[in-house]
Amino acid sequence: MPEHAATRPGGPLAGVRILDLSAVVMGPYATQILGDLGADVIKVEPPGGDNMRAVGPMRNAGMGALYLHLNRNKRSVVLDLKTQAGREACLRLAAKVDVLLYNTRPQAMSRLGLDYESVAAVNPRIVYVGAYGFGNAGPYAGRPAYDDLIQGMTGLPSLYQRNSGDIPRYAPLTLADRAVGMHVAIAMLAGVIEARESGKGQAIEVPMFEAMAQLVLGDHLGGHTFEPPAGATGYARLLVSHRRPxxxxxxxxxxxxxxxxxxxxxxxxxxxxxxxxxxxxxxxxxxxxxxxxxxxxxxxxxxxxxxxxxxxxxxxxxxxxxxLYSVEDLINDPHIQAVDMVRRLNHPSEGEIRSPGPVGSYSRTPAGIRRHAPRLGEHTAEVLAEAGYSEEEINAWFAEAGPRTQPTKDIT
Known part of the structure; x- marks a missing residue:
């Protein structure tokens, strides 16, 4: 079955368009969830591509395993947003989408001329979602944030230490990126639903620190739920040393x-x-x-x-x-195989690959893998044409923007 076919319709979010300026894990994970559900996700990458393209293992440069697992059901467009041509192209794309997602600091978006006011000027119905480290109302606004830092600041390593008596440790997965990424996906959907009802867009902020604080404190406020405190913090059942396999x-x-x-x-x-x-x-x-x-x-x-x-x-x-499973056991589990959770796909440049499948079952509008994870810039000309650029303008745009913005060739 041609899982990467671009023409197969379907999914409950068919008709929702997302302009994804995010990179690495959190934002791409959020947009892939919505892409699996049928949204048209336009992935905007700088000339060097999303950093996760370079994280192996990989068969070909720029197509690392984690990138493949975070970016299916998307179209890749290369824009250098630091140039006037790149900014103008981004705004022309933004004029025709429901959502713009970014995960740089808001100050950086302002410097690029892509702040909410500038984007809303071309699309008043835009849902403008920022997913970054810390909320703008707090003293940490603008600080850089990464998964390990957010895990540390929300107490996960110290909880591990309380549970095990060992040294503090991070969870061995990008827990903050993926947990907050689900919040980001929900925020985008909530914004689109409201915008279609009201006819007005809005700016939405989804900060990692606050989202992970909610997750941790939901279990571990403990006695500090009450004022004055009725005991120590922590959910005792989760913290005893014998709670382990x-x-x-x-x-x-x-x-x-x-x-x-x-x-x-x-x-x-x-x-x-x-x-x-x-x-x-x-x-x-x-x-x-x-x-x-x-x-x-x-x-x-x-x-x-x-x-x-x-x-x-x-x-x-x-x-x-x-x-108690290893990752290898999980891949080979008969239930996982029966529900097709680890999909075998034919990628046009990477050959046969395996990838975690979409979650859930929809009786009438099923989720699915309709596009392969794109090669860098694979859909630049196609998407620019949809934004209203003529063939002559696209050729001139490529000539002015330079060779690094050209779609990558098929690897054979």
């Missing part, structure tokens, strides 16, 4: 014994029914107050049997349990 006699297993029924069945399963009457474990509230002792008990017992034995016995008792 349990060691079995031959490996590890993930187990969550959560509600009263689960615990009652577990105590029967291990031959300790008297623990149902233990005041430490007799109720959800009691277990929460003694969560370290509860998880230590589970840890000690799980170590006595094999992973296969536990998976069979816990499953029979209807107690939530799952194998």
């Amino acid at each position: 349990y060691a079995t006699s031959d490996g590890h297993i993930s187990v969550l014994i959560y509600n009263d029924k689960h615990w009652s069945r577990f105590f029967d399963l291990i031959g300790r029914p008297e623990l149902k009457r233990d005041p430490r474990f007799a109720s959800h509230t009691a277990r929460a107050q003694n969560i370290d002792a509860a998880y230590r008990l589970v840890s000690d017992v799980i170590a006595t049997r094999t992973t296969a034995e536990w998976l069979e016995q816990l499953g029979a008792a209807d107690i939530p349990a799952a194998p």
Whole structure:
């Protein structure tokens, strides 16, 4: 099936157009979500391309694995926004889209002449979304921000340390970029819905720091929920040292014994029914107050049997349990394969590749992979023509802008 075919219609967001000036992970992840749902995403890149093009592994220069996983269902246009021609082209594109997304600091957009006022002058209905480190109303406005810095400032490494007793660590994935990227996608959709109702656009800000602070504090405000504080910060169940995959006699297993029924069945399963009457474990509230002792008990017992034995016995008792996977195991999981979550695609320059598929099922307007991740500048002429440039103007534009703005050739 030609998954990269550009002409196949569909998706619940068909008819929504997004001008994506973002790069790296957060913004491209957000626009790819909407592209999978049918939005027409025009990816504007500088002459050197999105930085993620250079992050391997890769088969060909400028087509790194992470870039491929963040930029399908988009069209690539090369514009040097620091030039007058590039700025004018960007504004002509902005005049015909629903959303403009950027992830540079607002001060940089102003210097380029692409601030909200300038863009709204050519398209009063534009939803102008800025996704960057810190909100403009706070003292950190304008500071640079990266995933590691935001993880650190929102306490994730210190929570890891409280949980494990080890040194502080970052989550081993671009957690802030991807979690906030989902907020960005929601903000773009919310803006478009409102603009189509009111006929007016607006500027929207989605700051990484605030979004990740909301995520962390939702779990870990703890006793500081109340004024004056009724206890320490932190959700105790998430922070005890024994909350981790349990060691079995031959490996590890993930187990969550959560509600009263689960615990009652577990105590029967291990031959300790008297623990149902233990005041430490007799109720959800009691277990929460003694969560370290509860998880230590589970840890000690799980170590006595094999992973296969536990998976069979816990499953029979209807107690939530799952194998501990590596990334390789995840790729090969039969459920992941059955729902086609890791798609095999034929890319015109990269050959056969695998990529995580769209999330969710839509009965009438399915999400899908309709375009391959584009080569640098692959659609520049096509998109400029849609913006009203004549063939002569496009040729003159390329001649003036220089060879680095030309579409890349197919790699054979």
